[in-house]
Amino acid sequence: MKKIVKIIALALSLMMLVSCVANSSGNTDSEPYQISRSRNFYSIGEFYLNGNILYFGDFKSLVSVPICSKPNCTHSGEECAAYGFADCAMIVYDGDSHLYYFTNEIKQESGEMFYLCEIWKCSTDGTERVKVASLPDGLTTIDSTHMVLDGDTLYFCTKNIGFSALGIQTDSTSAQLYSFCLSNSELEEIMEICSGYKASADPRGIFNGQLYVTYQAYDQEYTSEEIAELSTSFRHEATINLETKEISIIEETPIKVTSRYLVTTEEDGLMITEDNGAVHHAEGFIPYELYGYEIYGSILASTWLGLAYDIETDEYLSFSSASDGYRLLTYSGGDYVLSAADDSGVKSYKKAAFSELFT
Numbered sequence: 485m486k487k488i489v490k491i492i493a494l495a496l497s498l499m500m501l502v503s504c505v506a507n508s509s510g511n512t513d514s515e516p517y518q519i520s521r522s523r524n525f526y527s528i529g530e531f532y533l534n535g536n537i538l539y540f541g542d543f544k545s546l547v548s549v550p551i552c553s554k555p556n557c558t559h560s561g562e563e564c565a566a567y568g569f570a571d572c573a574m575i576v577y578d579g580d581s582h583l584y585y586f587t588n589e590i591k592q593e594s595g596e597m598f599y600l601c602e603i604w605k606c607s608t609d610g611t612e613r614v615k616v617a618s619l620p621d622g623l624t625t626i627d628s629t630h631m632v633l634d635g636d637t638l639y640f641c642t643k644n645i646g647f648s649a650l651g652i653q654t655d656s657t658s659a660q661l662y663s664f665c666l667s668n669s670e671l672e673e674i675m676e677i678c679s680g681y682k683a684s685a686d687p688r689g690i691f692n693g694q695l696y697v698t699y700q701a702y703d704q705e706y707t708s709e710e711i712a713e714l715s716t717s718f719r720h721e722a723t724i725n726l727e728t729k730e731i732s733i734i735e736e737t738p739i740k741v742t743s744r745y746l747v748t749t750e751e752d753g754l755m756i757t758e759d760n761g762a763v764h765h766a767e768g769f770i771p772y773e774l775y776g777y778e779i780y781g782s783i784l785a786s787t788w789l790g791l792a793y794d795i796e797t798d799e800y801l802s803f804s805s806a807s808d809g810y811r812l813l814t815y816s817g818g819d820y821v822l823s824a825a826d827d828s829g830v831k832s833y834k835k836a837a838f839s840e841l842f843t
Contacts, residue, residue: 515743516634516690521573527816531577534829536570538610540589541823543816546833551583553609565610574631576638578666583606584638585614588626589837590647599624603664603671616669622646623660632687632695634726636666639695641677641685659685659699661724674729678720681705689741692759694723696738696746716757739777740784745795747777756784756795766793768800780815783842787811792842801842810834812841 490834524531530541532549537559541548550559550566557564569575572585584605591600601624603617619625623642631640643656658679663672677685680701688696700719702711721738724731736748736755746757753767754777766784768791771776785792785803792803805812810822819835826832 486546501658517742518687518689518715519576519631519633521629523773523814524575525814526577526579528577529830530823531575531583532831533572536567537564538566538569538575538607538810539830541831541833543814543819543821543833545564546835548831551608551610554757567610573628575796576633576666577608578636582666583608583610584664584666586625586628586640588624591621597651598622599626599645601642602626603669605669619662619671627684628686630686630688634690636665638664639674639687640664641687641692641697641699643684643838653660655681655705656683657681659683659701661685661687661695663669663695672686674724675731677722677731680718688738688783690726690743691741691746691757693726696741697722697724697727698738737771737773739771739773740779742779745779745784747779754784756793758795764793764795768793780812780820783815785812785842795843801841805841807836807840 499600505507511630529543532541536618537550539548540551550564552559552565554565559566561567569585571587576584576586582605584603587602589600591598598621600621601619602615604613605616606613619642622644624645625640627641627643628640633637640662642660642662644658645656645838648654659677661674661677663674664670676696678699678701683701685697687701688698698719698721702718706714721734721736722731723734736750738746738748739754740747744759748755749771750765751771753765753771754769756764756766769786770789775788777784777786781798783792783794787803787805792801793799794801805822805842807822809824811824813821813823813833815821819832820841821838821839823833824832
């Protein structure tokens with residue numbers, strides 16, 4: 485009896501989630517924001533992969549279920565509408581009733597091997613899948629870690645990866661910036677960002693009309709040992725003016741880029757620039773990306789350091805997001821949302837007050 489009740493509860497939850505998504509009017513997140521492999525969520529909730537099944541976690545009901553709405557589905561095989569997203573690192577939600585995702589396959593024609601990258605669209609319950617765009621042969625997003633969605637325009641970077649005569653994948657030789665319009669499926673190459681050995685690029689976010697990107701390409705082929713010993717950094721930070729398509733090198737490293745705040749490194753800490761021009765110097769932070777800095781509302785925090793900074797009050801706070809296995813995920817709709825995964829990988833959520841996280 486308990487099992488039946490649980491199945492009914494999950495079914496009702498899914499109906500509520502799909503209804504919530506389908507009844508949204510336009511993109512619910514009107515400001516530019518970043519999608520990443522580990523933070524694939526929107527104001528309404530989170531999309532995440534559990535094995536080969538795509539789940540949606542609702543920040544309002546605080547439950548998550550497979551996006552499949554088929555009655556009596558076990559969500560364990562290809563017959564499930566939530567199945568088949570394992571290679572799709574980032575799910576793009578249009579704020580209405582559709583999801584977009586990328587597939588990358590290795591094809592062979594006339595003895596030549598190449599990557600084929602395609603953009604697909606489906607409804608929020610995983611059905612009605614249709615291909616909406618194809619990138620030029622050889623380009624791939626297989627290693628992409630971030631994408632940026634601005635309204636209905638998605639910005640992402642690709643690599644040009646080839647194969648040797650023996651069918652062995654070669655290192656990338658160029659990296660490009662593309663845009664894709666969700667409303668009309670228009671795909672555009674904005675520019676080639678860099679070329680060279682192991683070329684790569686990554687969009688970080690949009691602040692004051694500028695798209696921040698990180699990129700690198702070595703001037704020649706090096707071994708892994710030689711790369712580790714190089715005294716010269718081939719990594720660059722840049723901004724791209726989205727109107728003029730002009731790229732400009734910048735000195736500072738963008739740690740976090742949102743529509744409201746730009747967080748960059750400086751010699752003795754982090755600098756926070758607000759969209760209104762106000763500048764804050766958070767000297768108590770270590771100026772390196774690897775400390776996992778995130779912004780929750782007006783709070784800049786690092787779980788690794790256990791430290792937070794209130795941008796509005798210029799105060800430092802102690803930060804602890806772990807509670808019964810739950811960790812702070814995001815700040816949404818005025819609430820701090822925490823998440824935890826059970827032994828099967830399914831997530832659950834709860835909300836916490838400011839005083840429970842910061843002291």
